[in-house]
Amino acid sequence: MSATYTAAATLPEALAALASGARPVAGGTDLVVGARQGKAPLPDSLVAIHGLAELRGIAETGGGGLRIGALVSHADLVAHPAVRERYTALADASAIVGSHATRHVGTLGGNVMNASPAMETGGPLICFGAEAVLVSESGERRVAVADLLTGPGRTAARPDELLVAIELPAAAGGSCYARLEYRRQMEIAVVGATCAVTLEGARIGSARVAITALTPRIVRVPDAESALAGGDGGAGAVQAAGDAAAAAAQPISDVRASADYRRAMAAVIARRAVTAAIARARGSSDSVPIPASPALHGADRD
Amino acid sequence: MAVVEDTREQFIRQDGKDKVTGLGRYTADLARTGMLQARFRYSDHAHARVLRIDTSAAKALPGVFAVLTQDDVPDVRYGGFVEDRTLFAKDVVRFEGEVVAAVAALTQEIADRAVELIEVEYEPLPAIADPEQALAPGAPLIHEGWAGYGGNEDVVREGNDCSHSSIRKGDVDAALASADEVVKERYVADMSHAVPIEPRAIVAEWQGDKVTVWTSTQVPFIARSGVATTLQMPEADVRVVVPHLGGGFGGKCEFHFEAHVAALARAARRPVRLVFTRREEFVAPDHRREGQVLELETGVMKDGTIVARRARLVLDNGAYAADAPFFPQLAAMMAVGPYRVPHVSVDAHLAYTNTTPSGSVRAPTAPQSCWGLELHMDAVAERIGLDPVEFRRRNIVHPGDETATKQVLETIAAAESLERAVEMIGYGRELPPDEAIGVACGWWPTFALPSGAHVKLHGDGSGTIVTGAQECGTGSVMALPLLAAEVLGMRPQQFTVVYQDTDAGPWDAGASGSQTTTNNGRAVVEAAIDVRNQLLELAEEVLEAARADLELVDGRVRVKGSPSTGVDITELAEKAAGDKLLLGRGSGSPPASPDCDISGCTGRLGSESFLAPTFMTHAVRCKVDRATGVVRVLEVAAAHDSGRVLNPVGANGQVEGGVAMGIGMALSEGSQLSDDGRQLNPYLLDYKLQTAADVPEIRVEWVGEPDPTAGPNGAKAVAEPPCVPTPGAVGNAIAKVAGRVRCLPMTPMRVWEAMQR
Structure with missing residues (x-):
């Protein structure tokens, strides 16, 4: 039962460790908790990447987008003005991941690569058309986040590849990530939905809708998108988008909810995400981001 | 209305700094060589x-x-x-x-x-998870050798029925037949857990x-x-x-x-x-809160007078009896509630199942039974078209009223707790359509048990209380210095407490049954009086005054009416140190149980009468998300009669914590079971406690008078009562918006399902 843990000082050191079979650890919020709960044992060989400066920071890209380092924490995402203003759904999602402690140490890279169907940031990243930047000793490649997430706990990344950053293309309009919450803190998505829309005058231009925790991997809902695109964004369109989200869901029954409830909530939560995204596109600053803790964020959703 | 006030100095408990700074050592922190x-x-x-x-x-x-x-x-x-x-x-x-x-x-x-x-x-x-199935004719026996087991002979048991209690009063059949309306309902509460932070x-x-x-x-x-x-x-x-x-x-x-x-x-x-791991803390201990099936039937007159209650309760015992056999009698008392009911027939059974054994968890049986009864009370009020608070007002017990076991209630303020709670919350005010106020009343006994303490004064005038009592976080042991200081004319800060060591303190029943202040408090007062007498004896010599003329005030023994003539307790202690020891001992006899009449009843296990009963009403304002069934409790008003309140900071803290626990039981805390009795959510992600962000403002007020039958200077139980009425109050608020949810916890899915019907 020998286990090794090394802390990489440079990116090449980390890549070399991965090439020889080590698994990366940053915040450890999934890895350590999973091992403690007996979900998955700790890997025999771990390489810590928290010291890699090139994986930190949020920077503007030439094309008007953002490059977010894999080590950026959820708390940092919530606090970042560009994320809040232009990628609001990502701020919404980051604001409600786990607990305050989770958001402080948990990273965007970890959330993405853990590939849980209930991950909060997946829906927003897919709707924004985000790309994952994967690096290995043999070079760099880019994979759309939508293609990266291949199933529960599975990604298209090779074991020797490290996610170093997420790149977001330029975004206009408004967006929202909404989640069914049984309580106000320490929640996990049972039903989640993302919507990002652009406007063309008073009408909806393009629309993207994704559902979370309702399918084995987070997926977009084309029927919901077409129900919105080009329309007036009114109640009928919102209703149709919600119905499409429910139809696309493949809900299960377990301790968290029955399949019937999940499907019904898919429509409710999708409608809420769509409504907020449209309102935000039209200039509302309604709950940006959704406050995870009313006491700490100084607002009360009730 | 008399409100108990206590203006004495608030003091910081001895263990407080350790616990909030992380200096405190818990059992898992200990390391022994090898x-x-x-x-x-x-x-x-x-x-x-x-x-x-x-x-x-x-x-x-x-x-x-x-x-x-x-x-x-x-x-x-x-x-x-x-x-x-x-x-x-x-x-x-x-x-x-x-x-x-x-x-x-x-x-x-x-x-x-x-x-x-x-x-x-x-x-x-074959495993049996369902307690009703365990009691069904022909069900396989969970303990084949049950008849040969020894134990308390007052437990009435047979096969899978590990304990049966009944209450019979009057003629329930005739009374139901003559009632204007009869309402019969069924409620089911899931098993839940104590969930201490420390496994x-x-x-x-x-x-x-x-x-x-x-x-x-x-x-x-x-x-x-x-x-x-x-x-x-x-x-x-x-x-x-x-x-x-x-x-x-x-x-x-x-x-x-x-x-x-x-x-x-x-x-x-x-x-x-x-x-223990957290999972073990859920699965292994023989002390989780029992599930209940409540069948409640009430006969009522059009003017709102309750004439009869018939009930059958099935409590889920789990695989071993632990301390649960007294639950049926307690649950039967809870199924009558703090109301005048002239004709009663209640049967309560404790069914063995193949699940983690149940046992006492904060006010065992009461939050679940009270939840079922209080939702039922609102349903009865609805049937006769009476406001639920008015319905309670017309039936709640007053001094002089008789319980179902014919105990005559004396120093009680049940009605005052109801009136105060509805006043605090502003019952009847205009609310948005997705909000409502629910009200529930509850009661709970004070338990009399043997207990003991020593009080000693050291040469420097400081004191130590050596007690057998156990501190479980409620602060009741930490507040014992208040009692000793009051008797000795000293300050509570002058006392340390030696506790939680069986080689040091006298026998005590421990941190259970809200009994510490009542019983160990009585012992500490008696031990302090013993020391006081020793001090007075010394002072008689020094002051050349008769004992009857002396008093202990502000750290001095002084002559009554002549405050400048006196001697410091420190000086007396110093004098005694080399010669006599200032060492007091106390036990105090536990008060006797109140008289009652249980002829015709089954299973007498100590809850047939309630010593110094406490009464409490909670009024809560809830908001129901009608699309999702998610309920938020926005405001809680709690009015409690616990007799004399010795330590208001500690007592208010108990109510706040109890209400938070009650909200958890109401909305989110429940174990789900597989058909063969395994817990499906034995971990904190899916056994959902309320978080700090979920718990609303809780306002607490104390009503009532010191109860002379209770603990020191009229203090009744404090720690368990606060979680009793909360789930019922929350349930009644939900019912007004979404319809009655007949399963506990009232999860978003269950609330949503109630709205679909």
């Missing part, structure tokens, strides 16, 4: 015959020092009410968390591995024939008896010490695993430590 780590092998089935256990591979693993099964310990059946239990599984396992074997090894990892290497061969037996931990170390056990128990003396009984050794050879206790809420009442760890330490010839 200490080993323990792990249990649990049963692989909820119900099975054990055919063979082979521990040879585990014993052969390097680093393993001891592997024990029932063959390695004395063949003793134990249990406070029913002796249905052995330390390790004997022949049959009856729930998923039953201990089959135990290992002590150098590291936790080796112990984990060794546990896996133990081979157990089973013959699976239990035990360290045992032997020296010769004597063992010291450090353990996270609420009841050190009962733990000591358990070790002595099961390992067949004299109690005098067992010392139980409790470091800081990280909460208990009843889950750490009773003897649990102290003997397993002591036996491991003896076999391994090394100190051994056991620390």
